[in-house]
Amino acid sequence: MKYRGTTLIAVTCGLLFLSAAMLGAQVKNDRTKPYKTCVFPTVDLSTTEDNPEYQQIISDQLHEELKIAGFDIIPREKWDAIRKQQGIRPAQLYRADSALKVAEPAGAELAIVSFYSIEDRQLVLEIKCYDAVQGALVAGVFKTARVNLSVYNVIAGAVSELIPEIRLIGPPPRIESPVVERIALVSEDEDMAIYLGEEGYIGRISGGKLLLPPIPFALGSEITVEKRKEDYHPGVETLKLKEPEMLIKLKPLRKKAHTATELNWSIGQLLGFGLAQRFYLKPDSSYLAAEHYFYVQHNFSDSKPVFHHDLRILFGGYLFSGPHATLRLNVSTGFGMIVTYFWLKGQPVYGDYYWDVVNSSFEVNFRRFILYIRSEQKYALGIGSDHIFERGWISAFGEGPSTITFGVARKW
Amino acid sequence: MVKRLLQILILLPFLLCLSTCDLITALFSMSPFPGYLAQTVATTDMKAPVTEFLGDDYIHWESDVYVLRNPGGREAVFLVVRRDPGGQTVYAFDTSLNLEISQKVDNHNRLHLIEATTGDFVVGDVRFSEGPLPEDPLVVDSTPYPGLGMDFWDRQTFAYSGRNYAVWSSFDWLYCDEYNDSWVWLSPTGGASIDQGEERRLVGLGYEPDFSTYEDPILGAGITPVYLFVFGWDDSGWDEGFLYIIRTAAGEYPNPSYSIDLVADGLPTGKCSPKIRNVEDRYPVFYTRKGVVASTRTRGTFQLLQLDGQRIKNFYITSDDDDETSFDFDINGEYYYLFNENNLRLYKAATGF
Numbered sequence: 001m002k003y004r005g006t007t008l009i010a011v012t013c014g015l016l017f018l019s020a021a022m023l024g025a026q027v028k029n030d031r032t033k034p035y036k037t038c039v040f041p042t043v044d045l046s047t048t049e050d051n052p053e054y055q056q057i058i059s060d061q062l063h064e065e066l067k068i069a070g071f072d073i074i075p076r077e078k079w080d081a082i083r084k085q086q087g088i089r090p091a092q093l094y095r096a097d098s099a100l101k102v103a104e105p106a107g108a109e110l111a112i113v114s115f116y117s118i119e120d121r122q123l124v125l126e127i128k129c130y131d132a133v134q135g136a137l138v139a140g141v142f143k144t145a146r147v148n149l150s151v152y153n154v155i156a157g158a159v160s161e162l163i164p165e166i167r168l169i170g171p172p173p174r175i176e177s178p179v180v181e182r183i184a185l186v187s188e189d190e191d192m193a194i195y196l197g198e199e200g201y202i203g204r205i206s207g208g209k210l211l212l213p214p215i216p217f218a219l220g221s222e223i224t225v226e227k228r229k230e231d232y233h234p235g236v237e238t239l240k241l242k243e244p245e246m247l248i249k250l251k252p253l254r255k256k257a258h259t260a261t262e263l264n265w266s267i268g269q270l271l272g273f274g275l276a277q278r279f280y281l282k283p284d285s286s287y288l289a290a291e292h293y294f295y296v297q298h299n300f301s302d303s304k305p306v307f308h309h310d311l312r313i314l315f316g317g318y319l320f321s322g323p324h325a326t327l328r329l330n331v332s333t334g335f336g337m338i339v340t341y342f343w344l345k346g347q348p349v350y351g352d353y354y355w356d357v358v359n360s361s362f363e364v365n366f367r368r369f370i371l372y373i374r375s376e377q378k379y380a381l382g383i384g385s386d387h388i389f390e391r392g393w394i395s396a397f398g399e400g401p402s403t404i405t406f407g408v409a410r411k412w
Numbered sequence: 413m414v415k416r417l418l419q420i421l422i423l424l425p426f427l428l429c430l431s432t433c434d435l436i437t438a439l440f441s442m443s444p445f446p447g448y449l450a451q452t453v454a455t456t457d458m459k460a461p462v463t464e465f466l467g468d469d470y471i472h473w474e475s476d477v478y479v480l481r482n483p484g485g486r487e488a489v490f491l492v493v494r495r496d497p498g499g500q501t502v503y504a505f506d507t508s509l510n511l512e513i514s515q516k517v518d519n520h521n522r523l524h525l526i527e528a529t530t531g532d533f534v535v536g537d538v539r540f541s542e543g544p545l546p547e548d549p550l551v552v553d554s555t556p557y558p559g560l561g562m563d564f565w566d567r568q569t570f571a572y573s574g575r576n577y578a579v580w581s582s583f584d585w586l587y588c589d590e591y592n593d594s595w596v597w598l599s600p601t602g603g604a605s606i607d608q609g610e611e612r613r614l615v616g617l618g619y620e621p622d623f624s625t626y627e628d629p630i631l632g633a634g635i636t637p638v639y640l641f642v643f644g645w646d647d648s649g650w651d652e653g654f655l656y657i658i659r660t661a662a663g664e665y666p667n668p669s670y671s672i673d674l675v676a677d678g679l680p681t682g683k684c685s686p687k688i689r690n691v692e693d694r695y696p697v698f699y700t701r702k703g704v705v706a707s708t709r710t711r712g713t714f715q716l717l718q719l720d721g722q723r724i725k726n727f728y729i730t731s732d733d734d735d736e737t738s739f740d741f742d743i744n745g746e747y748y749y750l751f752n753e754n755n756l757r758l759y760k761a762a763t764g765f
Contacts, residue, residue: 267439267442268442268443268444269443269444270439270440270442271440297443297445297449297450298440298450299447299450299451299727299728299764300440300764304450304451304452304453305450306445306449306450306452308445340445340449342449342452344452344453344454344455346455347455378444386755387755388445388446388449388754388755390736390754394444395444396442396443396444397442399711402444403444
């Protein structure tokens with residue numbers, strides 16, 4: 001039986017696997033009598049059928065090494081009859097439940113299962129040893145290697161690592177907590193790579209899901225997966241393993257924004273609107289922005305409108321939180337000029353240069369949009385031949401911030 | 413989610429509009445720019461004449477704007493630029509801001525009124541007469557006027573029945589000097605208590621010559637009103653300024669006929685308004701026939717008040733400091749005239765009252 005998406009899956013699971021092997025208590029064993037052991041054939045979990053030969057190679061080597069190490073190997077004929085009786089297919093014998101159903105009636109104290117997969121000439125090998133009486137995991141070993149002649153050394157190494165672990169076992173402890181049998185990750189981010197731990201690549205989302213290898217995580221435990229996809233911000237997610245079979249929907253990744261277009265509205269400039277374009281120097285982090293706010297000044301009585309064009313260049317960035325955060329604090333600074341002209345004839349065109357000292361905004365960060373409220377502090381420079389503001393703070397409120405701006409930005 | 417938030421954002425102003433249109437109007441007319449820019453109906457650039465007058469060797473200069481209307485209904489706008497050291501120049505404009513004439517004098521004087529007998533415009537030490545035809549520009553009488561050699565900087569003045577009056581305050585007392593039409597001092601200084609034991613300041617005076625049309629219902633028919641605008645600080649610890657509007661009769665000066673004081677006597681009869689709060693004394697208080705204009709504590713925002721102190725509306729003129737801007741209202745309350753000392757432009761702006 002072939003599993004799609006189980007390619008190279010247990011790369012970093014080795015550590016987790018070994019820690020899960022806590023069930024095989026590390027207690028000094030004085031036993032001299034050899035363990036009666038069922039060694040089941042190695043199962044190929046590759047998505048292709050290009051490398052079946054390793055099934056036999058690994059099986060034979062495992063069998064031989066255990067025999068040399070003094071384990072009492074139960075002949076295949078004996079357990080195979082029971083397997084048939086139980087209706088269990090050979091390809092299922094890498095799973096604990098299947099293996100134990102066969103091993104225990106066969107009089108075995110230990111059941112050793114193994115499986116591998118080969119994807120892109122990368123071998124992932126896992127060997128596990130169960131206490132057949134208690135149904136507990138005793139030890140496990142996990143290896144990865146390129147498929148070449150060194151594969152044989154890798155297999156030998158895996159077996160030689162496993163045997164001392166088995167020898168250390170004392171009276172098998174009771175299993176206090178069951179393990180998770182199967183974990184499937186579901187995501188809308190197709191082709192997203194999933195990593196476990198610091199370096200453990202375990203596969204990619206394909207067809208909307210990824211089936212994790214049968215790693216015996218304890219039920220109730222938590223695992224942390226890292227998600228990576230090209231042109232998306234990597235994400236980390238901690239998953240609580242509550243059920244023996246878990247279907248977990250991963251949160252979508254945030255696409256890296258390289259530009260954003262803003263539409264905004266400022267108090268004190270309500271008869272108009274602003275358009276701005278952000279150019280991110282670092283996606284969703286720091287940016288340069290060009291903004292144009294056009295507004296009309298009118299008092300709704302016997303009034304002639306006055307027109308203002310506020311043009312500015314800003315440099316800004318985010319503090320304290322990353323691109324996945326829902327609430328973000330943004331600060332920016334820059335320079336600008338307000339061009340003013342009148343409906344009334346015979347008036348000069350004014351140009352007021354200013355330093356946009358600091359703008360601070362709180363942003364609600366959605367996947368494609370940003371909603372924000374921004375406080376702006378502008379300082380008029382009072383330079384140029386025709387200007388309205390003398391040097392000093394500009395404020396629509398008489399005192400305090402220059403304005404409060406509400407806006408929405410579309411990320412691209 | 414985003415769509416819904418955007419809908420709310422767009423609908424919010426309209427929903428608010430249904431409930432409070434005043435609020436929306438105020439909100440939408442807010443601007444970091446001076447409010448008078450949007451109310452301007454005419455301007456004139458005074459850069460050349462003012463810079464020529466000021467020259468280079470001065471320490472400080474300031475300006476005042478006055479709008480006066482004579483009994484014949486002619487209205488004129490005066491810009492006074494004073495330099496220190498040095499004298500002052502009075503520029504006279506028609507109401508379309510055409511400069512008619514200007515006159516430089518050697519000393520400073522803030523006197524401004526309609527002359528008691530001739531109806532001439534008196535600003536500073538200069539008397540402006542009308543030409544033979546109504547459309548003729550004003551003519552300057554080069555004789556210094558009134559020749560008292562004093563600056564009325566702390567006094568409010570009005571002319572009534574051939575007499576000139578100068579009124580001012582000190583602590584809790586209102587003082588008044590009476591002059592004849594040649595500015596000869598007529599009688600000992602008169603006056604009245606404003607508000608016994610309390611420091612009060614006269615910050616403006618409204619004189620209504622047309623008592624038949626604009627009869628004051630409390631003073632009664634045939635009485636020419638003189639409205640006193642008296643400022644005080646509250647003792648509540650918040651340093652909040654307040655204002656009294658006190659109605660007096662022009663014919664009673666120099667000694668308004670109040671038995672105790674203007675506030676104590678005026679409050680029960682309605683001649684004195686209740687305390688009007690939220691007032692600043694950054695600018696003078698102005699009388700117009702549409703109401704009294706006083707500065708609020710919100711910088712740049714003014715309030716239009718009824719004579720009984722009821723607020724009619726707030727409006728925004730400018731957040732400039734008073735040493736950057738000077739202005740005055742015409743008596744009809746239709747326009748105000750503002751001089752911006754930064755760009756040296758004189759503006760005529762509609763009040764919208």
